[in-house]
Amino acid sequence: MKARICSTSKSGSTLVLSQDKDIDLIELEQLLESVGWTRRPIKLVRCALEHSLFKVGIWRHDRRIPRLLGFARCTGDGVIEATVWDVAVHPHYQGIGLGSALMKYVIDTLKVTGVERVNLFADPDVLNFYIQQGWELEPKNRRCAFCYSA
Amino acid sequence: MKARICSTSKSGSTLVLSQDKDIDLIELEQLLESVGWTRRPIKLVRCALEHSLFKVGIWRHDRRIPRLLGFARCTGDGVIEATVWDVAVHPHYQGIGLGSALMKYVIDTLKVTGVERVNLFADPDVLNFYIQQGWELEPKNRRCAFCYSA
Numbered sequence: 001m002k003a004r005i006c007s008t009s010k011s012g013s014t015l016v017l018s019q020d021k022d023i024d025l026i027e028l029e030q031l032l033e034s035v036g037w038t039r040r041p042i043k044l045v046r047c048a049l050e051h052s053l054f055k056v057g058i059w060r061h062d063r064r065i066p067r068l069l070g071f072a073r074c075t076g077d078g079v080i081e082a083t084v085w086d087v088a089v090h091p092h093y094q095g096i097g098l099g100s101a102l103m104k105y106v107i108d109t110l111k112v113t114g115v116e117r118v119n120l121f122a123d124p125d126v127l128n129f130y131i132q133q134g135w136e137l138e139p140k141n142r143r144c145a146f147c148y149s150a
Numbered sequence: 151m152k153a154r155i156c157s158t159s160k161s162g163s164t165l166v167l168s169q170d171k172d173i174d175l176i177e178l179e180q181l182l183e184s185v186g187w188t189r190r191p192i193k194l195v196r197c198a199l200e201h202s203l204f205k206v207g208i209w210r211h212d213r214r215i216p217r218l219l220g221f222a223r224c225t226g227d228g229v230i231e232a233t234v235w236d237v238a239v240h241p242h243y244q245g246i247g248l249g250s251a252l253m254k255y256v257i258d259t260l261k262v263t264g265v266e267r268v269n270l271f272a273d274p275d276v277l278n279f280y281i282q283q284g285w286e287l288e289p290k291n292r293r294c295a296f297c298y299s300a
Contacts, residue, residue, distance in 0.1 A: 047227070075226050077235075083233050
């Protein structure tokens with residue numbers, strides 16, 4: 001499973017989900033900035049993407065002016081643990097199912113590799129988005145999430 | 151930074167922290183089982199370790215009968231995000247600073263690679279252990295942790 005046509009009729013154009021198409025790193029950082037995140041040095045982003053299990057983009061399908069509308073990437077060992085990062089859909093294209101399509105693509109891809117448990121950290125304003133898609137909010141008397149600023 | 155002598159006087163023998171020494175996978179699963187986790191297929195564990203950024207073991211330093219007393223491993227992209235997994239110290243050797251030494255080694259190793267933020271999921275009974283070492287419990291109005299059983 002590599003590319004997938006995104007079947008939403010509301011966007012006004014054909015959208016393609018793919019993990020093979022090259023990611024323009026400046027375009028990626030612009031996308032992440034559009035959802036409120038701070039830009040990161042391009043050199044770091046390039047290295048991070050190279051060392052990810054895979055990355056998925058949603059593009060507006062236009063040969064002359066393709067545009068990155070959504071993105072997600074995944075790190076992990078590929079068999080036991082996987083973590084999803086940098087999930088974003090451009091604000092102009094939110095509410096038409098692109099986020100769901102993106103996360104379904106990510107989960108389907110991980111199922112092929114055999115990973116049983118997938119983790120992610122989400123901003124508080126998108127909790128319902130993940131809960132509606134079957135993600136379980138931690139902690140559930142089971143695992144507590146920590147972070148450490150090195 | 152590869153190997154480090156663990157300077158605790160309470161263990162009764164010299165302990166060595168190292169990320170170079172080969173991990174016996176059956177011994178690793180026995181260690182993780184000793185702290186209450188379910189054993190995993192050795193084939194999966196081998197693959198997961200191969201695809202980790204690094205793994206650290208604590209060994210009782212005995213050339214004839216070395217013994218794995220502690221373990222941790224890390225996945226991630228190596229520059230932006232890192233996640234620590236499988237942190238364990240054998241119950242017979244808990245309470246003498248091995249867990250702290252292990253986590254310090256992990257953080258020091260990640261600092262060298264430049265990763266700024268490290269994540270982990272902890273069982274509820276070890277919350278204080280991480281809090282005392284400066285780890286921040288999520289969510290802090292900032293990020294909420296999710297998991298998904300694929």
